[in-house]
Amino acid sequence: MVAAMDTWNGWSVAELHALYRGGKATPSQIVEECLRRIEASGSLGAYTAVLDETARAEAARLDRRMGHEPMGPLFGVPVAVKELIDVAGAEIGYGSRAFAGRIATADAEAVRRLRAAGAIVVGVTRSPEFGWSLSGRDAASPAPVANPWDPARDPGGSSSGSAVAVATGTVCLALGTDTAGSIRMPAALCGVWGFKPTRGAVSDRGVRLLSRSFDHVGPLAGTPRDLQAAYEALGGWPASPQDAQPPGTVVVAPRDGLHPDYAEALTAAADRFTALGWRVLTEDFAPPEDVIDGYMMMLLHEGARLYADEPGSSVELCTEPVQEMLRAGHGVTDALYRDARRTVARYRDGLLARLDPGTLLLGVVCPGPPHPSRAATAVTAGGPRPFVQAVIPWTLPQSIAGLPAVAVPAGRDRDGMPIGLQLSGAPGRDGTVLAAAALLGGRAA
Numbered sequence: 001m002v003a004a005m006d007t008w009n010g011w012s013v014a015e016l017h018a019l020y021r022g023g024k025a026t027p028s029q030i031v032e033e034c035l036r037r038i039e040a041s042g043s044l045g046a047y048t049a050v051l052d053e054t055a056r057a058e059a060a061r062l063d064r065r066m067g068h069e070p071m072g073p074l075f076g077v078p079v080a081v082k083e084l085i086d087v088a089g090a091e092i093g094y095g096s097r098a099f100a101g102r103i104a105t106a107d108a109e110a111v112r113r114l115r116a117a118g119a120i121v122v123g124v125t126r127s128p129e130f131g132w133s134l135s136g137r138d139a140a141s142p143a144p145v146a147n148p149w150d151p152a153r154d155p156g157g158s159s160s161g162s163a164v165a166v167a168t169g170t171v172c173l174a175l176g177t178d179t180a181g182s183i184r185m186p187a188a189l190c191g192v193w194g195f196k197p198t199r200g201a202v203s204d205r206g207v208r209l210l211s212r213s214f215d216h217v218g219p220l221a222g223t224p225r226d227l228q229a230a231y232e233a234l235g236g237w238p239a240s241p242q243d244a245q246p247p248g249t250v251v252v253a254p255r256d257g258l259h260p261d262y263a264e265a266l267t268a269a270a271d272r273f274t275a276l277g278w279r280v281l282t283e284d285f286a287p288p289e290d291v292i293d294g295y296m297m298m299l300l301h302e303g304a305r306l307y308a309d310e311p312g313s314s315v316e317l318c319t320e321p322v323q324e325m326l327r328a329g330h331g332v333t334d335a336l337y338r339d340a341r342r343t344v345a346r347y348r349d350g351l352l353a354r355l356d357p358g359t360l361l362l363g364v365v366c367p368g369p370p371h372p373s374r375a376a377t378a379v380t381a382g383g384p385r386p387f388v389q390a391v392i393p394w395t396l397p398q399s400i401a402g403l404p405a406v407a408v409p410a411g412r413d414r415d416g417m418p419i420g421l422q423l424s425g426a427p428g429r430d431g432t433v434l435a436a437a438a439l440l441g442g443r444a445a
Contacts (some may be wrong), residue, residue: 004149004416007027007095010167010168010193010243012173015074017071023072024155025064026181029065030078030425031078032056034055034170037169040122043151045145045146045161045164046125046160046437047122047124047161048091048123048143048161050122050123052279062076062118070116072117073117075118076118077119077172077173078119078122078170078171078172079120079121079122080162081123081124081159081162082162082176084130084177084208085125085206085207085208086206088104088105090104090129091104091124092208094128094130095141095142096142096212098159098315108203109204111175112202113281114175114230114233117233119233123165123170125160125162125174126141126145126160126163128141129318131158131179131210132250132303132321132325133155133376134388134391135157135305136154136158138154140321140322141157142319145160145164148190149412150416152368153373154190154377158182158186159177159187160186161187162175163189169222172221173219173220173221173230175218177210177218178213179210179214179216179399180218180399181365183218183220183407184406184420185366185395188366188409189370193222193409193437194221194406195218195231195405196398196405197404198429199427201237202218202234206307210306214249216399216420220232222435224442236430237431243360246277247277247278249356249358249359250273250279251268251362252269254283254284255281258382259368259426261369261413261419263381265410286347286397291344291396294341295396297332297336297339298337300332302329304332313316333373348402352427355403361393361424362423364420365394366420371384372415376388403424405424406437408420410440412443
């Protein structure tokens with residue numbers, strides 16, 4: 001077993017490019033180091049496939065271009081891709097035995113864009129089956145993933161492998177998907193940056209969706225600048241001077257129920273905004289308790305139908321939690337689904353009507369660290385709680401309303417585990433959210 005980490009030792013994009021420009025490294029040398037790190041951290045279970053041959057070939061091609069062509073924004077940057085996102089020629093089985101051996105015939109649009117910016121895909125990262133979990137090691141995960149800060153603990157899900165890949169420095173960037181926290185949750189628990197963009201800002205073509213209404217594609221990174229660079233390469237809105245807007249309003253979520261170290265980190269972040277001239281308020285801005293049932297009804301209905309539309313699907317090969325999800329989804333009638341959509345739409349419209357473009361929402365992703373031994377369990381002020389109960393109240397509003405939301409590393413707790421905050425804003429204010437989040441921290445935990 002890999003020993004627990006005590007510091008993040010990844011490269012930033014800027015550091016890699018400085019090495020390339022100074023003639024101190026080549027893409028091929030960086031890829032070889034990435035492959036070495038992947039092998040060294042293999043027991044964490046982050047990767048389902050290491051694309052060593054194609055990565056080496058791509059790096060060699062970039063070696064030949066050095067000094068002859070301008071470097072793209074992600075020139076020679078190693079990246080990893082969640083196994084719900086197609087990578088041409090790689091086995092992309094959606095974390096499911098039902099699709100074992102499926103070879104993607106083309107890159108997903110997000111992968112194509114990263115390659116066009118100069119990135120090198122070095123591997124495919126592990127996900128619970130179809131992304132159906134906020135855990136990396138519960139019953140929906142045929143092969144568990146370990147948290148690099150303490151391998152006995154859960155790394156969060158469902159972009160588990162992508163978060164661990166960035167946290168261990170095996171890549172600079174990774175791609176994930178987020179339905180109700182699946183980028184933000186593992187980013188927070190593994191101490192890296194994770195971004196769920198405004199819904200629709202990044203293409204989901206070539207991505208195995210869990211829900212057509214709620215799924216987002218986004219990046220994970222070791223620094224906020226890298227997160228912005230990846231987001232722009234993915235087709236998101238480029239950074240502009242308007243993103244660094246004059247201080248506006250930050251609405252801070254109440255600290256009720258938070259682990260004491262998390263409450264302290266949230267207070268420190270609010271104080272940071274106050275010191276920078278922002279107006280800081282405390283309010284439970286849009287509690288989602290009344291909409292959770294409607295959300296689940298939509299998720300089950302859409303998940304079951306997306307599975308039924310997938311050629312070659314074999315329900316009996318799925319994990320028991322996914323089989324239960326499919327059975328429940330088939331029980332949601334079209335009438336119940338329409339009622340749920342109306343409930344969710346009322347909540348979304350009410351939230352958006354109150355959310356001024358100059359207002360940001362500050363809270364946590366998870367109200368406490370992962371339990372020392374129990375999968376899918378957080379340690380909160382009120383004791384251990386299942387991830388679904390603990391996390392959904394914090395992450396669901398942003399998913400339902402399609403808000404840009406970033407998981408921000410905010411130090412570590414008394415046991416050395418990362419703490420992750422969440423900052424979000426109005427749809428289309430992705431640059432503002434990223435710029436404001438960068439005020440709270442720099443490199444990964």
